[in-house]
Amino acid sequence: MLEQPDATDLLNTARDSLLQKLLPTLPAHLHYEARMIANAMAIAARAAGVDAAPLATRLRSFADDEAHFAARIRAGAYPPGSPAYVGAAKLLQEMVRLRCTVSAPRALKGEP
Amino acid sequence: MDEARRAALNAWLSNAAGASVVISATSLLSGGAIQQNWALSVTRGGAAEEWVLRTDNAATLAVSLPRSAEYALLRAAFTEGVTVPEPLFCCEDASIIGAPFFVMRRVAGTATGFRLAKAAAARGGDDALVAALGAELARIHRIRPPHEDFGFLGVPPADAGADFVAAMRARLDAANTPRPSVEWGLSALARHLPPPVPPVLCHNDFRTGNLMVEAGQVTAILDWEFAAWGDPHADLGWFCAPCWRFGNLALEAGGLGSRAAFLRGYGGGADPSRLPFWELAASIRWAVIAADQGARHLSGVERSLELALTAHIIPELEMDILRQVEALDAGTA
Numbered sequence: 001m002l003e004q005p006d007a008t009d010l011l012n013t014a015r016d017s018l019l020q021k022l023l024p025t026l027p028a029h030l031h032y033e034a035r036m037i038a039n040a041m042a043i044a045a046r047a048a049g050v051d052a053a054p055l056a057t058r059l060r061s062f063a064d065d066e067a068h069f070a071a072r073i074r075a076g077a078y079p080p081g082s083p084a085y086v087g088a089a090k091l092l093q094e095m096v097r098l099r100c101t102v103s104a105p106r107a108l109k110g111e112p
Numbered sequence: 113m114d115e116a117r118r119a120a121l122n123a124w125l126s127n128a129a130g131a132s133v134v135i136s137a138t139s140l141l142s143g144g145a146i147q148q149n150w151a152l153s154v155t156r157g158g159a160a161e162e163w164v165l166r167t168d169n170a171a172t173l174a175v176s177l178p179r180s181a182e183y184a185l186l187r188a189a190f191t192e193g194v195t196v197p198e199p200l201f202c203c204e205d206a207s208i209i210g211a212p213f214f215v216m217r218r219v220a221g222t223a224t225g226f227r228l229a230k231a232a233a234a235r236g237g238d239d240a241l242v243a244a245l246g247a248e249l250a251r252i253h254r255i256r257p258p259h260e261d262f263g264f265l266g267v268p269p270a271d272a273g274a275d276f277v278a279a280m281r282a283r284l285d286a287a288n289t290p291r292p293s294v295e296w297g298l299s300a301l302a303r304h305l306p307p308p309v310p311p312v313l314c315h316n317d318f319r320t321g322n323l324m325v326e327a328g329q330v331t332a333i334l335d336w337e338f339a340a341w342g343d344p345h346a347d348l349g350w351f352c353a354p355c356w357r358f359g360n361l362a363l364e365a366g367g368l369g370s371r372a373a374f375l376r377g378y379g380g381g382a383d384p385s386r387l388p389f390w391e392l393a394a395s396i397r398w399a400v401i402a403a404d405q406g407a408r409h410l411s412g413v414e415r416s417l418e419l420a421l422t423a424h425i426i427p428e429l430e431m432d433i434l435r436q437v438e439a440l441d442a443g444t445a
Contacts, residue, residue, distance in 0.1 A: 032142075033417070036417050036418060036421055037417065039421060040417060040420065040421060043421075043424055065290075066290040066292055067290035069290070069292045070284075070290040070291060070292045070295045073292055073295040073296050073299055074281065074295050074298070074299060076299065078299075080303070080441045088296075089296075089434070089437075089438070092292060092293050092296055092434055093434055095292070095293070096293055096427060096430045096431050096434060097431075099426075099427035099430065100427045100428060100430075100431055102424075102427070103424040103425075103426070103427040103428065104424065104425070104427050104428035104431075106428075107427070107428040107431045108431075
């Protein structure tokens with residue numbers, strides 16, 4: 001239904017233009033701002049390409065939603081040494097990996 | 113800084129110094145999401161001096177101390193022999209430049225974290241520097257309650273670890289954004305609470321980025337706005353936490369040098385077995401601060417690209433938290 005290129009492509013193309021064409025012409029005191037803009041565009045481009053629905057479905061086998069899951073963790077529902085602990089740790093790892101895929105892919109370096 | 117404020121500041125400084133102060137130049141220094149730092153070039157009684165004026169930004173964090181308190185801390189640290197810029201004057205009158213401020217002597221050096229980390233990595237680590245930083249921290253921790261100038265710090269905690277867990281949970285509740293991974297870390301802390309130790313003055317932001325270094329020497333410990341009574345290992349853990357190594361993960365002391373050299377410089381009084389608890393606490397605390405900064409942007413209190421991007425640091429911190437919890441629970445931390 002929507003025209004191509006999509007959001008990810010547009011953001012990446014615009015980001016390349018910012019870094020390669022605009023940044024070299026900007027005065028030094030604006031470089032940090034320009035790099036922040038480029039960083040924000042990269043995060044937005046990655047976010048547009050991510051599907052969180054499968055993990056949200058998995059979460060529902062643990063709790064109603066993220067708030068409920070957080071409350072259960074605080075209430076001690078997953079004691080170390082129990083199968084519940086192992087399951088919750090694995091789900092959290094998958095959630096955090098998905099979040100890093102968007103926000104901080106460098107944190108996934110060295111991950112299996 | 114506009115002309116009217118500069119003139120008012122000039123008059124106030126002359127009065128405070130008891131000598132004619134003439135400001136010849138002002139410039140806003142980079143860094144500081146919460147505070148503004150201005151470089152002032154002045155003459156005092158005809159002699160040239162370089163000062164820094166520190167004041168609040170448009171929006172300040174509720175957990176940050178007021179400038180007058182930061183000034184009192186700087187004075188105490190200066191007296192104790194900690195390497196800090198000499199504190200000169202403090203003005204609590206918001207009408208002079210629009211917010212309270214204090215003035216300190218300007219010192220030479222670089223505070224930029226990634227530059228210091230890059231320089232240290234190029235040398236395979238700078239153990240002399242981190243040993244000196246350990247010694248600075250030990251001097252800070254010699255300041256202990258009670259202290260007549262530090263009423264603003266309140267009553268020292270009986271159990272800094274338990275208080276930390278309770279405070280972070282309260283902040284997560286107030287923010288009202290569910291963060292299961294941060295809760296996971298807090299639950300691990302609650303399971304592994306170390307026995308309390310006598311409280312000391314904690315800087316609470318002692319890390320690469322808040323330290324000035326010139327030619328390999330420490331020239332200033334900066335940013336005292338989060339100081340509080342607490343467990344000295346909280347500062348040791350904050351400095352060594354993975355999130356403050358600026359990519360030099362193997363240089364465990366602030367991305368600058370080895371943990372062993374840092375602790376050697378600190379001297380007796382550090383119990384390395386308490387560090388895994390406080391390093392996990394560091395990851396959690398930075399995640400909660402980053403969440404609060406992101407919330408300032410989202411709420412419209414202060415729309416800012418820098419604050420918005422700070423929120424996106426959180427997932428990487430959560431990755432650290434999960435690894436740290438695993439090690440703490442497995443007894444391998």
